[in-house]
Amino acid sequence: MGLKKNKTIETAASAKSLEVKISGITFKNPVILASGTCGYGEEISQFIDLNSLGGITTKGISLEPKSGNSPVRICETASGMLNSIGLENVGVKRFIAEKIPFLRRFKTNIIVNIFGNTIEEYAQTAKQLSDAGGIDAIEINASCPNVKKGGMEFGKSSEGITRLVEKVKEVSCVPVFIKLSPNVSDIAELARAAESAGADGVSLINTLVGMAIDIKRKKAVLSTATGGLSGPAIKPVALAMVWKVKNAVKIPIIGMGGIMNSRDALEFIIAGATAIETGTANMVNPYAVIEIIKGMTQFLKDEKLSSINMLAGTLKT
Numbered sequence: 001m002g003l004k005k006n007k008t009i010e011t012a013a014s015a016k017s018l019e020v021k022i023s024g025i026t027f028k029n030p031v032i033l034a035s036g037t038c039g040y041g042e043e044i045s046q047f048i049d050l051n052s053l054g055g056i057t058t059k060g061i062s063l064e065p066k067s068g069n070s071p072v073r074i075c076e077t078a079s080g081m082l083n084s085i086g087l088e089n090v091g092v093k094r095f096i097a098e099k100i101p102f103l104r105r106f107k108t109n110i111i112v113n114i115f116g117n118t119i120e121e122y123a124q125t126a127k128q129l130s131d132a133g134g135i136d137a138i139e140i141n142a143s144c145p146n147v148k149k150g151g152m153e154f155g156k157s158s159e160g161i162t163r164l165v166e167k168v169k170e171v172s173c174v175p176v177f178i179k180l181s182p183n184v185s186d187i188a189e190l191a192r193a194a195e196s197a198g199a200d201g202v203s204l205i206n207t208l209v210g211m212a213i214d215i216k217r218k219k220a221v222l223s224t225a226t227g228g229l230s231g232p233a234i235k236p237v238a239l240a241m242v243w244k245v246k247n248a249v250k251i252p253i254i255g256m257g258g259i260m261n262s263r264d265a266l267e268f269i270i271a272g273a274t275a276i277e278t279g280t281a282n283m284v285n286p287y288a289v290i291e292i293i294k295g296m297t298q299f300l301k302d303e304k305l306s307s308i309n310m311l312a313g314t315l316k317t
């Protein structure tokens with residue numbers, strides 16, 4: 001009996017050591033499922049306990065439902081994957097009616113990724129979500145490379161980012177994060193614009209533009225020719241961008257891009273991320289996030305650190 005109690009205390013203590021805060025929201029650990037790689041949480045909840053996670057970022061939601069691009073829209077590459085899903089989603093009304101009640105059954109933070117064809121559409125989607133309640137934060141997708149219209153045109157310039165953040169902030173009563181694209185010349189400048197406009201955090205990075213070719217057919221593998229590259233191939237790029245942005249802004253950073261294990265996750269924390277999201281890893285191994293949480297806890301023990309926050313931004317250069 002005594003042993004059991006001690007064990008409980010030990011688990012609670014190690015759980016606390018991973019706790020992070022972003023704009024007033026407490027995350028029991030810094031590990032979040034990345035948008036688009038776990039839908040609305042239903043399928044992955046058959047493999048892992050969503051209560052164990054810091055949070056889940058849902059598939060990008062728009063004002064109206066969207067069917068996405070036609071196949072082929074996923075393809076494997078040497079060290080990652082290409083996708084051109086095209087932001088397929090059920091639309092904000094069905095999301096509120098059907099998906100939030102399911103997600104709310106779990107004690108984890110729900111971050112809703114949103115996008116629109118116009119800034120007004122972003123704002124309307126954010127307002128409906130905010131009014132409905134039950135969500136913890138909004139992540140503005142200003143960076144999808146796989147659709148003709150979908151935020152990239154606003155995400156490429158400081159002016160676009162500023163207008164987007166200001167409009168969404170105006171109608172939201174939850175913290176607003178903005179997810180930036182790596183397909184720009186200076187990500188730090190865009191992060192600064194987001195901070196000045198009132199963003200509560202920046203998520204980075206989204207996928208890089210990539211391509212695969214079928215040499216027999218002499219055709220691009222994806223129906224859209226190019227798509228978004230994710231997975232281990234983009235990790236060094238993502239890490240460098242997190243570090244660059246860390247040196248440019250004070251608002252918290254949620255880092256992602258090629259995080260497959262706890263070692264990768266810790267690299268992002270050391271580079272300056274407060275929390276991390278994993279995407280492609282979930283598709284390769286649905287237990288990846290649980291293994292990452294365990295690995296982080298072990299690392300803190302090995303390094304005799306009482307809190308993950310002691311590690312954040314400790315990169316020596």
Ligand SMILES: Cc1cc2nc3c(=O)[nH]c(=O)nc-3n(C[C@H](O)[C@H](O)[C@H](O)COP(=O)(O)O)c2cc1C
Pocket residue numbers: 034035036037059060083085087113141144179205206207229230231232234256257258259277278279280281
């Ligand atoms: C199949 C797929 C769908 C995605 N859909 C979205 C999306 O709807 N909104 C978004 O902001 N990012 C989306 N992303 C980007 C991921 O959230 C993440 O930023 C990117 O994949 C890098 O992380 P990773 O290397 O861990 O996958 C998607 C990625 C993949 C692979």
